[in-house]
Amino acid sequence: MDFSDVSLVALRVFREVAERGTFTAAASALGYTQSAVSRQIASIERAAQAQLLERRREGVRLTPAGQLVLRNAVRVLDQIDATTRELAGLPAEGGTVRLGWFPTAGAVLLPRAIGLLRRAPVTLISREGRTPTLIRSLRAGTIDLAILASVPPFRAPDAETPALMLETLAERPLRLALPAGHPLAAADSVAVEDLRGQRWIAGGSDNLLGVWPGLDERPEIAHIARDWLARLHLVAAGAGLTTVPASLDGAVPPGVRVVSVRGGPQEIRRVVLARLPGPLPESTALVADAIRAAART
Structure with missing residues (x-):
């Protein structure tokens, strides 16, 4: 060798x-x-x-x-x-932290964390990615931290060793976004059976992300948009309904009503901070603390 x-x-x-x-x-x-x-x-x-x-x-x-x-x-x-x-006479990157994040984290959670780091001696570089890509990036050492979305049954994101260190930042129920003038928008919650026959704004790799999970019918997909904020603006325009993760609560545009859904299995979503095991450099620990604080807001 x-x-x-x-x-x-x-x-x-x-x-x-x-x-x-x-x-x-x-x-x-x-x-x-x-x-x-x-x-x-x-x-x-x-x-x-x-x-x-x-x-x-x-x-x-x-x-x-x-x-x-x-x-x-x-x-x-x-x-x-x-x-x-x-x-080359360039400054060392000792205070640089590379962060990966799932798509909707960029709307609220990431800006909040950056705001908390404004006076910290840290240079933060970030990029959006899907969970498999972010996990591979952690393993390859091209990012230091990853903010992931996790759904039941909340399995480990990969089976490689060493096991990643996973910290749950938030755990909240999935919610429903509908046009403010929709008949179901008057109440704070809707029954899952009332979602039958609705038009949906969806996306994702299977074009079902955004549809309420577990519906006992083939959903009518009116529009497909990968970007969550685009889906919410389509909802505001009256084009259909879509689901809303808790990470987007602070980014809902006018004309959209967000309600809970009762009945059926509880749809819980987690926001998770992932990293490789081992002690964190001071700059990385500062970023991790900012992300934790932003998730609690």
Whole structure:
């Protein structure tokens, strides 16, 4: 086993594949051909004398050997990047924290946290992503913290080791958004059976996100929009109904009434802060504290 001939390019490609989850996505992000990515991964596996990635139909998964190589590759690449910045006369990134967040967290929770950090000695860099992408990014070391949405039965987001540290920031029921002039908008809650025959504004990978879960009929989808705020503005325009996670309570536009739904299984949603185990640097701990405080607001 000899890593002395492994190039930095190969290490960067390996980290990108681990984060993106597929050779195709990594090649697109790096501007490489897929065959070039495959050659770089093969060179690392030859040096390790072990399979680092398990190829699956839905993408790749790190083997135990791959997890070990990734942890050390991230350290090496971070040290090289820090050296490059120092040689260029740029300030060190010791106070920089990289945060990933699920889509609706950017409407209320993230701005609140940033406001609380305004005078803190921290540079926060953030990006939106779906849970699988954010989990891979945590594992690859390209983000330090992730704000995730979790639904029952609240399983761990992945089965890799070491297990991620998960902290529940909030746990609240899913709610329903409907036009202020809708017949059901007069009360503070509606019965689940009254949702039959309604028109829905949905989205998501299966185009059912936004429809009340567990309806005993095939829902009528009037509009499909991936962006939650777009859905809420469509509700305000009278185009249909949609569900509202608690993280959007402070971003509901005028013309929308938000109510609870009674009857049927209780639909609880969690907001979770995820990170790799181990002590947190001071700057990362400051960001985590700000996120906790913002979630309590």
